[in-house]
Amino acid sequence: MNGYLMTQREIAAFEQHLRGEERSAGTIEKYLRDVNAFARWMEGRAVAREDAARWKAHLLDHGYAPVTINSMLAALNGFFRFAGWEGYRVKFLKVQRRMFRExxxxxxxxxxxxxxxxxxxxxxxxxxxxxxxxxxxxxxxxxxxxxxxxxxxxxxxxxxxxxxxxxxxxxxxxxxxxxxxxxxxxxxxxxxxxxxxxxxxxxxxxxxxxxxxxxxxxxxxxxxxxxxxxxxxxxxxxxxxxxxxxxxxxxxxxxxxxxxxxxxxxxxxxxxxxxxxxxxx
Structure with a gap:
């Protein structure tokens, strides 16, 4: 089988890893929410190297703001790094620094x-x-x-x-x-x-x-x-x-x-x- 399966057991282990790093409760909650969103989007399929990039395109197509997408990718990349899935991490969208607030x-x-x-x-x-x-x-x-x-x-x-x-x-x-x-x-x-x-x-x-x-x-x-x-x-x-x-x-x-x-x-x-x-x- 090509790729890896994301299981709830691995996601739970990732949560414990974040707690061990003393991440804030809000950060842990957000990372888990974003990682689980990607897992649901995969619908049980094995994760291939190109899937994170496909998810990034999916989020763009559905109107997510670039800053929001990058924050979701940061969570996913953190999971990939923790799981040891080398080569699966995805590049962030290039966003010009905003010079004013809405x-x-x-x-x-x-x-x-x-x-x-x-x-x-x-x-x-x-x-x-x-x-x-x-x-x-x-x-x-x-x-x-x-x-x-x-x-x-x-x-x-x-x-x-x-x-x-x-x-x-x-x-x-x-x-x-x-x-x-x-x-x-x-x-x-x-x-x-x-x-x-x-x-x-x-x-x-x-x-x-x-x-x-x-x-x-x-x-x-x-x-x-x-x-x-x-x-x-x-x-x-x-x-x-x-x-x-x-x-x-x-x-x-x-x-x-x-x-x-x-x-x-x-x-x-x-x-x-x-x-x-x-x-x-």
Whole structure:
């Protein structure tokens, strides 16, 4: 038989490999979703060397964005590398670096305010405080579990991910709000943002609650997802300090190029900057 069969046993082993590398829960979830999508597309057939390239073409034909396709290929290549399937990895699409961010995905401070106000009006205190915590500190959604009673008391949270430890300073006003909420919920220690059964909120739960809220707040759903709160924090912080290296440290980025992506202007902002050059007579 030519090629290899992708089995659920191998995919499960890949998951354990990712956990051993201390990948974030979100990364593991995405990699497994993309690898399983490819496995379903193969419909039980043995994987030949050209199949990954065929899948790339299939995704393009079905309207997937190039950046999305490359992220899916990264997951698949990671599986091939883990499985030892030499020569099966596929090249990424060549994508020119984007110089501006789409306005349809730009969460403004006005949008942010409407989301917070609407959540409170609807009695969704936990969601309002959670969005404020992410927006006010820039933590990743996977780092919300480090916002504990102890962290609020100390005014700082120690985040340990991928073998790295960084300290997140918590604003005094946020600490007071967190402790007040924890006392109301009878949470004496540990994580503050919990489900009714006492478990930590998952990325999927947070995402779903925000998506439902945006309809009531009159904010475009394309702008409303947890990571956009982190982008809002980054843009606001940079406007205040104008120090990208400092911002990279605050966000926990090891590469300033990653931080730069957070600071892209919208297309409308960039067009205004070009118009002000006055070079069209």
């Amino acid at each position: 306005a349809s995905r730009e969460l403004s401070r006005g949008d942010y305010g409407r989301l917070l106000d609407t959540a409170r009006e609807r009695g969704q205190e936990r969601l309002a405080l959670l969005m404020e915590a992410i927006g006010g500190t820039g933590v990743r959604v996977s780092e919300v579990r480090y916002l504990t009673v102890e962290a609020a008391l100390a005014g700082r949270a120690e985040v340990s991910l991928k073998g790295k430890i960084r300290v997140i300073l918590l604003p005094e006003k946020l600490c007071r709000k967190l402790l007040k909420y924890a006392k109301k919920q009878k949470i004496a220690s540990g994580e503050i943002f919990l489900t009714g059964s006492g478990k930590g909120l998952s990325r999927r739960q947070i995402w779903a609650e925000m998506k439902r809220l945006c309809r009531h707040a009159g904010v475009e759903p394309s702008k409303v997802f947890p990571h956009n709160l982190r982008h809002l924090f980054a843009a606001t912080f940079y406007r205040a300090c104008r120090d990208i290296a400092h911002l990279a440290d605050v966000l926990g980025h090891s590469c300033i190029e990653t931080t730069r992506i957070y600071l892209l202007a919208t297309g409308a902002e960039q067009r205004e900057q070009i118009d002000r050059l006055g070079l069209i007579r």
